[in-house]
Amino acid sequence: MSLTYEEILTLEDLNCFEPNQAVYLLGLIFETGREYGRVGDIKIGLKFSEKQNLRNFSDDDKMTFHYNLANGWSYLQGLTQNLNSDDFWNFDLVELDQQIINLRQSLVFSKNAQDNFKKCEVLTNLGNLFSHIGRFSEAQLYWQSALEIDSSFSMAKGNIGFGLFHYAKILYDDGHKFLFFQFAYKYLNKAIVSDIYDEAKIGFQGIVDLLESRFHKKDLKKIQNLTDFSIGDTELEREYRIWSLQNRLFLNPLNDVITDNIAGSDCLLLPTMTLKFDKPPIYQTIFNQIKQEFVTARHFLFESVNHKELHYSDKDNLQLDILDSAIYSFNTEKIKTAFRMCYSILDKIGYLINDYLNLGFKSDRVSFRGIWNVHDKKSNKLQLNDKIIKTQNWAFRGLYWLSRDLYEKNPEFSYPIEPEAKELAQIRNFIEHKSFKIIEHGESGLYDDGLTLVVHREEFEKKTLKLVKLIRASMIYLSLGINLEEKRKHISSHVFPIEFVKYRDEFKR
Structure with a gap:
């Protein structure tokens, strides 16, 4: 032709x-x-x-x-x-x-x-x-x-x-x-x-x-030596930190650029913030919490993927082998817990942003997917919140687009831009409320008349790693988005600095 x-x-x-x-x-x-x-x-x-x-x-x-x-x-x-x-x-x-x-x-x-x-x-x-x-x-x-x-x-x-x-x-x-x-x-x-x-x-x-x-x-x-930094006192700790570095999972912007030892610490914090005199340091409290939850989820994933030996708590736990290649173990529960914790962290980020930007949602109505929109009475539809748009904040914009990776049943929400969004949401729903099975042999999918969701172990590990990476990125955008907002603040009255000391490792028991 x-x-x-x-x-x-x-x-x-x-x-x-x-x-x-x-x-x-x-x-x-x-x-x-x-x-x-x-x-x-x-x-x-x-x-x-x-x-x-x-x-x-x-x-x-x-x-x-x-x-x-x-x-x-x-x-x-x-x-x-x-x-x-x-x-x-x-x-x-x-x-x-x-x-x-x-x-x-x-x-x-x-x-x-x-x-x-x-x-x-x-x-x-x-x-x-x-x-x-x-x-x-x-x-x-x-x-x-x-x-x-x-x-x-x-x-x-x-x-x-x-x-x-x-x-x-x-x-x-x-x-x-x-x-x-x-x-x-x-x-x-x-x-x-x-x-x-x-x-x-x-x-x-x-x-x-x-x-x-x-x-x-x-x-x-003249770039400094980036490897002359300790990444652990034991062989197991060094293995964990090397794995985290190579997968770019440290809460440290340097790990976006390099995988050298210098990036092997979770140094990300909220920036210096100016708050009203009677405002408690709630944002630092929430960030401490979600940071600890992320680090724990990351370690659960590391252990589940790299150390699959029998755990003593599984001994003498009587279960029936129904010939379906399913795995029930402390190890698989760790990766399921990591998956659940990631979704939980996202809602806590939404909780923090709602208060910080004074978006006006009641605390029991906050979700990470939902904070970006308000209901417009004229059109009777959801539309983007002007308070967020007017910030013209590059990192908060990133958080909004990251939220669009998530699937939400409510038809009023925009469709997700992540091809696996609906599948990830389905996994979360089955882990939390229904029958969820991890297998080592066979095909993933819905079984038992739709009552059980079956996912291959290697596939689930990859999806959990992807979700952990998403959470890491969201925490970086949160911290740096707040940094942008704090730089723009016009302070007209006296400011009294308060220095917080570093929480010592020996207290983490």
């Missing part, structure tokens, strides 16, 4: 073409629309995508299809949104929804795809998008994942540097801040000398010039 570009735009759909041709044409329409500012072309491409039958598509074709579709939504946003207006800080845009959903779908199909270059593009674009919406901690992991596939992928290097530069600016620890600047300088310079497009090179060079105007070059290049 030989058609001109304009004739292709008049078609009903692209299903008459071979999968690779349809993917190519969709990409062509979006790129042409972007280059010539033709919003109509992009909208036609988006309509084509809605009608596209993917049944005969390979995983490579599906990966590229969703990648192109994400680009289409990005170009539509770029051509219709004024980046210098308040639209830039809009917490909720359908264009952003669709970019995230399609890039994540592309990433799912990339697992069995062969095109490594396209995989790196998907991961890099996900990192860029997550950084934009305030999920800057997770953005670093996407960019690092691209470099794990191809260590020479220059746009990932450049965006790591770009992201670290902006991430550094909202840190409250000056030592961490300068180390971030050093790594930003390192990655940006690597990207600049490589073969990247001019617009990116100019942007990266601008940040390098800015850093060199503030610091001496030799200081930016």
Whole structure:
């Protein structure tokens, strides 16, 4: 079939073409629309995508299809949104929804795809998008994942540097801040000398010039020894801390950048805060609690994954083997407990934000998914809370978008942007209220007429690790979001500093 570009735009759909041709044409329409500012072309491409039958598509074709579709939504946003207006800080845009959903779908199909270059593009674009919406901690992991596939992928290097530069600016620890600047300088310079497009090179060079105007070059290049730090007194503790470092699970922004020993501590706290004289340090109290719960959940996960020996409490616990490959043990209960604790932490974060931003929810009506919205009487629908939008807070914006990863039964809530959201919510529901079974052999799914949810052990471990990482990111956004708010406070009266001493390890019994 030989058609001109304009004739292709008049078609009903692209299903008459071979999968690779349809993917190519969709990409062509979006790129042409972007280059010539033709919003109509992009909208036609988006309509084509809605009608596209993917049944005969390979995983490579599906990966590229969703990648192109994400680009289409990005170009539509770029051509219709004024980046210098308040639209830039809009917490909720359908264009952003669709970019995230399609890039994540592309990433799912990339697992069995062969095109490594396209995989790196998907991961890099996900990192860029997550950084934009305030999920800057997770953005670093996407960019690092691209470099794990191809260590020479220059746009990932450049965006790591770009992201670290902006991430550094909202840190409250000056030592961490300068180390971030050093790594930003390192990655940006690597990207600049490589073969990247001019617009990116100019942007990266601008940040390098800015850093060199503030610091001496030799200081930016001289990164301290990052390994000469203790990570434990026993072999078991060192194993635990190395595992946590490699999985980037420490409550420490440095662990987003490096896995060296220096990042092997949970040093994240709330920043210095100014409170009314009669206000107790409730935020520090809540943060202490959720931090301890996170560290405990992380250790439960570590033990369950790495130490599967028989526990003495399981001895002489009489149970029946009904030949279903199920595992009932202290070990599996630890990972189930870690999973439950993670969801509990999210609601406590919502509880803290509700009070800190004075959102007005009654304490027994607070949930992490629900605090971002208020009921609009005119439309009789939920809408984003103006108090949150007006903060224009990058990290709080990230927390909002992180909440969109969660599934909520209430149809008034926006649909989740995480492909596994409904499945994770189902697991939580069955663990808490129903029959839940972990197996080592067989297939996951609903059994016993829907009464029992069965999940393979390795699959459950991966999902719990993913959830633990999500909680870690949420705590970083909470701390740094509050830091941004505290910096903006206008203090007109006298302030009396109160110093809290460090809670000593010997008291932790």
